[in-house]
Amino acid sequence: MREINLREALGEAIAEEMERDPAVFIIGEDVGKMGGLMGEIGGLYDKYGAEKVRDTPLSEAAILGAAIGAAITGLRPIARMRFCDFMGIAWDEVLNQMTKMRYMFGGKIKVPLTMDALSGAGRRSAAQHSQSLEGMFMCIPGLKIVLPSNARDAKGLLKTAIRDDNPVLFLEHKRLMWGGPKSEVPDGEYTVPFGQAEIKREGSDVTVVATAYMVHRALDAAEKLQQEKDISLEIVDPRTIVPFDKETVLNSVKKTGRLVVFTEECATGSFAGQVAAIVADEGFDYLDAPIKRVNAPDTPVPYGIILEDFWMPDENQLIKAINEITS
């Protein structure tokens, strides 16, 4: 099987969906000739022209507002928001418009809208270009949220997102977009369903729920712990946090009796907190040790290698947390 990275997977998914459905179009900044910040959608402008690969002014609110207007009148926009940090500019469109319309209009409207944005730290981009904001978005009923950890999942999930009749936020971790590990991707058509976690490594001692880039760090930690201490981690990647596949997580905890939630968010108001709450509520009897969370500190993301590396959750912190609940 061929191997590609997440950036290439994203480009393939969008290209294939535009080919498949004439209702799909792209709207955002620098999506045209430039083909996205990293050239990830290069070629589409040449193929479809400015009409359907629509470069916009710097107007995040109007990008999302226009995408909403197009979505409710028969199209399937992909609104490229660049950095999730910028979405504050278009917060009302997310908070009060796209996610509320179906409900407040009594189920009589569909908003098939995909937003994609870079998220996460590790590129020395400082406080306004590095956040993991999924916890904040997760609080808004009506939105689906995808956090892919590898190219294969990303491609299949993005195709599912574009076909979904609801607003979907697709978050690409920067460390996976720039360089990033490659993964095997089938040649033909495939999709990955929402709400199905995947066990990225089977194990018996501790369940680690990890998202996006943290999945890779969890896998590294699992290898190390296996070799050095014969501790077996089961790594669960939810892939979509809304909808969230709690069954897979609860079943894993039932087997291991221990849970660590490992995400790159600030701990307060995080998806990680939500997973811990669900397992405490519905899986308490399975637990042999307290639930642990390994997240980032509640500070803005700092600049530079020293500070940012300290800020980002890493294998050592994960291993420390696992040692605490296994010794």
Place this chain on the structure above:
Amino acid sequence: MPVAKEKLLDLYRTMVRIRRFEERVSEEFAAGNIPGSVHVYIGEEAVATGAIAHLRKDDYIMSTHRGHGHLVAKGGKMNLMMAELFAKQTGYCLGKGGSMHIADLDIGMLGAAGIVGSGIPIATGAGLSARIRGTDQVTICFFGDGASNIGRFHEGINMASIWKLPVIFLCENNLWAVSVPTSTSLAIQDIADRGVAYGIPGVVVDGQDVMAVYEAVGEAVTRAKKGEGPTLVEAKTYRYRGHFEGDAGTYRPREEIEKWLARDPINIFREQLTKTQMLTEKQVAEIDKEALEEVAKAVQFAKESPFPKPEETLDNVYA
């Protein structure tokens, strides 16, 4: 261009229907039958009526928190509207939206907006959609003077302008945003002047004169359909009641209110029509009676309809 008599009568009828609907909403609110806040359109009927008269069923409108008039003019069903205001299961939104959140995609009504100004970029998107789908649909985006100071006004109109989208931005300048007069919220007299900033025509029109609105919006629609892009139309108008039902509106000077009451859009148009023998006293009475009956039926429908079941709260979050 001469307008057919039947069309003139339609315009008059629509204005009366909006007025009678809103008067009844006001009464039903006072009687405690409408649980949530309502903003009525009394005094501004000529704007929605004159503008929407140019639209086909599949053309779009984007409405506001003061949206009942827009919906009636676009062909909304009064019984579903009233039931929604009464929070009944049979309402437009199954009782989930209320006055500020009614949409009806079947007649091109994209939704009322509880967040002031939020509709502007959405209307731009509807225009973009018509362009990409290759239809000749136009969109009229209603918003108030208050909304013209929201950032989305800038982003949304600029985007529609650079892409020459078929959208008419129709500012209903009723001189007040709740208690804030335009004299303190705007450094210019006419919001239409802002059209210059986007390279589009900005037109001021007498919002109490339905034919003036009809003409100005007609030109804007023609321009939109020709692919020449949006127009900013500013209709000078006035709300005759408080900002919301229950607001005494004491912040507005008495003389100002009286000046505008003397320019009631329905009276103005009735006089124009009766003077030219387009409308007889008998027809006036008939139109009024029919409107009152339609409203009474809507209220009866609303009153007799069931409330939603509590568990229905959980439905309709996702498609």
